[in-house]
Amino acid sequence: MNKPLLSVVITVYNEEDNIKPLLDATYAALSEIDYEVILIEDGSTDRTVAEVKKYANARTKLIIFNRNFGQTNALAAGIDMATGEYIATMDGDLQNDPTDLPMILQKAIDEEWDVVAGCRAKRRDGFVLRKIPSKIANWVIRNATKVYLNDYGCTLRVYKAGIAQNMGLYGELHRFIPVLAKQQGAKMTEVDVKHHPRIHGTSKYGLSRTFKVMADLILMLFFQKYFQRPIHLFGGLGLMALVLGFLINFYLLVLKIMGEDIWGRPLMIVGFISLLGGIQLITTGIISEIIVRTYYESQNKKTYSVKAVFQGEKVEVGSIKSEV
Structure with missing residues (x-):
């Protein structure tokens, strides 16, 4: 069976009223393209599954989860099942x-872009509860990760299959897919796309996700800078704590030699905590380094990715003659 040009991965959760218009619009838009549609049903409690089975065509696959696993896992499942040269979400x-x-x-x-991301030019969402928090989150992520996109919340994107299928989606990292793609060296751009107000169903997002985004951002920054060398983070902090603890305790030792009573001083407690904390951080860094090596070596993973290999023209032996 030939690979389709495009695999469209769509996550659905309690969207029974949207299924028919969604599939009709998708099939019509892709009528001139060799495509497949992969719908991931993320543990819906309504008639979403029945509606998909009713209106799906022969190019559509439906993945049904046992329960609600979240959008990140749904996207990961769809991307894993995709067979197209390009994958759209x-x-x-x-x-x-x-x-x-x-x-x-x-x-x-x-x-020849590896990733083309959509940017909702005229977003049709609530200003206070959706647009303002989104703008703040986009600004923070953009400046913290140095991946300069305007709209991290837009799911509409197209990827080369090799990029999409090697991102490693876990937890709730779907918001940081561009960052994960950039870590693979993806060449990326952004285009304005249309956005419509929600007609059927209710939004699955709220202000509570802000805290999750900030927590995931810390993880992304760690992945960007220290994933392959955690000792540089934990070891650096540990050494600073050790030096601070040593200086404090040396100062207190001098005071003790000079006859002053140092017992019970808060500074002494700070000194001991710094020494112990420094030892713990350095130990954590060493253990993390061992875990990273186990992660790569046990699965034969590489710490690099090759974009392409060029083989020059073969020169036959004896075809080049030297002049004497």
Whole structure:
């Protein structure tokens, strides 16, 4: 069976009223493209599954989860099942517009981008509860990770399959997919896409996700800077704590020699805590280094990725003659 050009991965959760218009619009938008659609049903409690089975065509796969595992795991499952040369991701709530897919795919092909991300130019969401928190989060992520996209919350993106299938999606890292792609050296751009207000169903997001985003951002920064060398983080902090503890305790020792009573001073407690903390941090760094090596070596993973290999033309032996 030939690979399709495009695999469209769509996550759905309690979207029974959106399934028919979603599939109709997607099939119409992709009528001129060799495609497959992969729907991941993330533990819905309504008739989402029945609606998909009713309206899906022969190019559509449906993955049904036993329970709700979250959007990141749903995207990971769909990407793992995809067979296309390019993989598109899209929400199933009809706020993303499938008619943007051909344009994004063509840009990826023509200009040889690894990732083309959508940016909701005229976002149709609430200003206070959705737009303002989103703008703040986008600004923080953009400046912290140095991956300069304007809209991290837009799921509508197209990836080269090799990039998408090697990102390693866990937890709730779907918000940081561009950062994960950039870690692989992906060449990335952004285009304006259409955005529609939600007509059916209710939003699955709220202000509570802000804290999750900030926690995941700390993890992303660790991945970017220290994932392959954790001793540089823990060892550096540990050495600073050790030096601080040594200086404090040396100062207190001098005072003790001079006859002063140092017992019970808060500074002495700080000195001992610094020494013990420094030892613990350095030990944590060493253990982390062992874990990283186990992670790579036990699975034969590489610490690098090769984009392409060029083989020059073969020169036959004796074809080059030297002049005497």
